[in-house]
Amino acid sequence: MTTSKTRVRQGNTNEERAIPSTMRAAVLFGPQDIRVVEKPVPDPGYGEVLVRVAMCGTCGTDLKIYDGHFPQTPPFGEFTPGHEWTGTVVAIGESVDELAVGDRVCIEAHHGCGRCDNCLVGRYTACLNYGDRSKGHRATGMTTDGGFAEYVVHNVSSLYKLPECVSYEDAVLITTAGTGLYGLDAVGGYVAGQDVAIFGPGPVGLMTVEACEQLGANQVILVGTRDRRLEMGRRLGADHTINARERDPVEAIMELTQDAGVDLAIECSGASIAPQQCLEVTKRGGKVLFVAFYKEVISLDLSTAVRGDITMYTTRGEGGNNVKRAVSLAAQGRLHGADLVTHEFPLEGIAEAFHVMKERIGDPIKVVVVP
Template sequence: MIIASAPTTMRAAVLYGPGDLRVVDRPVPRPGPEDVLVRVEMCGACGTDLKIVDGHFPQTPPFGEFTPGHEWTGVVVETGSTVDEFQPGDRVCIEAHRGCGRCANCLVGRYTACLNYGNPAKGHRASGMTANGGFAEYVVHHVSALYHLPAELSAEDAVLITTAGTGLYGLDVAGGYIVGQDVAIFGPGPVGLMTAQVCRAMGAARVILVGTRPSRLELGAKLGVRHTINSSEVDPVRAVLELTGEQGVDLAIEASGGLGTPQQCAEVTKRGGKILFVAFYRDSVQLDLSAVVRKDITMYTSRGEGRNNVQRAVALAASGQLRGKELVTHRFPLDQIAEAFRVMREREGDPVKVVVVP
């Protein structure tokens, strides 16, 4: 079904080599039977995109063919022949990952760990990672990884919903039930800030946000986090222990990617507690694993937004318990995407979430 004829060509950012991202004319993709063609309203950029653009991310399509961008939102333009869940004109947000739907992991909702990851012949797609993504005017996406966007949510909110799904999935993997528990979150970037809001919504007793940039900690406080710690000014381990009566937190969430932060997580987690890792690291980390074992701490990792947690994020955002728009600090038109990435890389103007608008 078509609401209005899409053009035959579009503008899209194509990666031609490490650091060589060019905005060029490309054919508008056509949806298959289970696909939806979406006109992109906005696409967020994140640290993973920096790795992709630098050529340091595995299983991306060949240079000269690939469009990154995995945090996008838009309006349905055309639906495939079997799609009746969406209609042209619907506003949508996404899960970046669409598993193959046939492997053991996908069947239990762990499609971000799909055993056929990167194999399009078996149905796997990760928008902007292993398949063309949202730094373009139009993008095709599988119907199973799309969600209706409620009218009260803006495009800025929508580009952070996938990010919130990452935090929700991590909490899901780590057991999910945090009512009345103390949680420390290291790294007040977009993942950390959205996860902090999720923890408040899920009834955590204390949510403690740890970081080095005052502006991000202030933003966390505006979003409802009562306890913030600037680890460039005080010893974060000592500060967390003082807040928790020397016992430590029930759950430490590592969202910073700092090489020394996993050790800090181990030191602030109480005996029998948990550590959740959702960050990627530029190099090997150092961690006193014997101390983790002595304290009987359980460690979890999660990648992306599995187990339908984006749908949960949509519900939380629609109820006002998740605020994404306030994280969007910089906007660039698609033709200035190189400048957007420069601002991110150099942290010019203290960006939190940079978005690109086709």
């Protein structure tokens, strides 16, 4: 049973708001050993905000963390993962006036140090002080405690107020949408009239499909191996879908583009064969964007890229202020994250949630945990 204490923070009312002293939080005690325990509710520091979590999404990075294979996470026995959360502001730290108690918010997972060369030019997901809290860096649910808990602290600069028309189910996919938008931003940000092939109909790939459709791409071609996800891609704006188990995607894409290839190929799948396929379907002078992580070292025929004068890009996470763009698109009804939420578990069921996701039980797309 949690006890309560009263904390007073400046907000949009003058009333006192009771915040518990302790909270339920999922803690990683070892590889594939996650338990819900009582932890102190954190106090927001200078420039920070305390949020009551409404829900937190799971993704492939969480599975790597769960398996104990992700760098720079805090020690076992104290660390709470979760980096795709949304909720309501319940307390604000010193200097914070951008948000108020009662505001609903979504997040950027990464808060850069704000002082290194990369942060100064807006590349804070590639912060040179990554993982160094003493320098101000914070990656929620990766290098600091995250959102698989009742409450979580984050820097105000990495929080965005939700418009009334955007639900929590939409908001839990906003960070994911920001990942796709950041990649599009890096390759030029202008896909109107262009043919785009997207490999991998996971949440990032599906949100990128919708973004490309909304940004005016000529043809959006989605490649995957699961019919349910490909059907979701069609609902979100894919003009063509290709099941790679049924047809060679290179052959199919070249046919759809009259052997010219696409202007832009985006690799979101993490499949070892997909990077080479991206190169092979990209037209001369085109672009390939890699946003996936890979389980093993990838073999790639760079001569294909050189002969085709193809430019290759990588981006990590949701940088470049693209979460703000994602919030705007969602408010305009152009991004629909809630459509991807297929499974919901209580916090005490987090181990089952990871199991369902890892083993693909019930063909999940986005699995969320609700404290």
